[in-house]
Amino acid sequence: MQFKGTKDYVATDDLKVAVNAAITLQRPLLVKGEPGTGKTVLAQEVAKAVAAPLIEWHIKSTTKALQGLYEYDAVSRLRDSQLGDARVGDIKNYIRKGKLWEAFTMDQRPVLLIDEIDKADIEFPNDLLQELDRMEFYVYETHETIKAKHRPVVIITSNNEKELPDAFLRRCFFHYIKFPDADTMRSIVEVHFPNLKGRLVGEALKVFYDVREVPGIKKKPSTSELLDWIKLLLNEDISPETLRESDPRKLIPPLHGALLKNEQDVHLFERLAFIARRQGAQ
Numbered sequence: 001m002q003f004k005g006t007k008d009y010v011a012t013d014d015l016k017v018a019v020n021a022a023i024t025l026q027r028p029l030l031v032k033g034e035p036g037t038g039k040t041v042l043a044q045e046v047a048k049a050v051a052a053p054l055i056e057w058h059i060k061s062t063t064k065a066l067q068g069l070y071e072y073d074a075v076s077r078l079r080d081s082q083l084g085d086a087r088v089g090d091i092k093n094y095i096r097k098g099k100l101w102e103a104f105t106m107d108q109r110p111v112l113l114i115d116e117i118d119k120a121d122i123e124f125p126n127d128l129l130q131e132l133d134r135m136e137f138y139v140y141e142t143h144e145t146i147k148a149k150h151r152p153v154v155i156i157t158s159n160n161e162k163e164l165p166d167a168f169l170r171r172c173f174f175h176y177i178k179f180p181d182a183d184t185m186r187s188i189v190e191v192h193f194p195n196l197k198g199r200l201v202g203e204a205l206k207v208f209y210d211v212r213e214v215p216g217i218k219k220k221p222s223t224s225e226l227l228d229w230i231k232l233l234l235n236e237d238i239s240p241e242t243l244r245e246s247d248p249r250k251l252i253p254p255l256h257g258a259l260l261k262n263e264q265d266v267h268l269f270e271r272l273a274f275i276a277r278r279q280g281a282q
Helices: 013-025 039-049 065-069 074-082 099-104 129-134 166-170 182-192 198-212 223-235 263-281
Strands: 029-033 054-058 070-072 095-097 111-115 136-139 144-147 153-158 173-177
Touching: 013 029, 013 039, 013 153, 013 173, 029 039, 039 054, 039 111, 039 153, 054 099, 065 070, 065 099, 099 111, 099 136, 099 144, 129 136, 182 198, 182 223, 198 223
Parallel strands: 029 153, 029 173, 054 111, 111 153
Antiparallel strands: 070 095, 136 144
């Protein structure tokens, strides 16, 4: 099982090495990076590349580790017992299997994505240590142990919203996805827009990286936002010359709502345009 990238996902050499190292070591791959750098898509593409089923567990602030194993619906069982339902005789009817249970019992080695683990409570990663280490867990209600038929390829993503426990980090192979440089980004754009003219790509990338480098910007635009912006530029038939426009009154890029995602950054560009106009008038 080797990951060499796919035609739909531009993976750098160091990312390929990280994925294959995690597979070889049979340890979870912890992937960090800016939002929009392809962390979630990585798991989807790894599954596609190695022809493995994909199981996705998207973490929320209210998610508990036990939900990944199973949940016992005691309320439904109580209600059914009051109604005389025959199902109450078998407690298994009220056990809801979680994503880890699903991954552990698959006949084929799956890819398990635990997405945005840093959204959950700080104890969430530690609560999964034993299960990810031993690849088994005990179901107290049915007195059975669920063991993994095949150790899944576990990919865990984090946006760095909070620090993860050291004990958890020790058990992972870590990789930080750096923000793509201009050459890598051009390759990513070509995957999504294979027939796009080079001049438009060049000007769009220049504007995009200029926006990211503006001092004081609160939310730097990401790869996914660049792709949305280029799609809009094509739809509105914006020319490379328009993007190259140096008029101080047009410092804000056309269709900037795809790149600037909060009012502070829009106001920042408006102030810069105002300052440029004043300097030009002097």
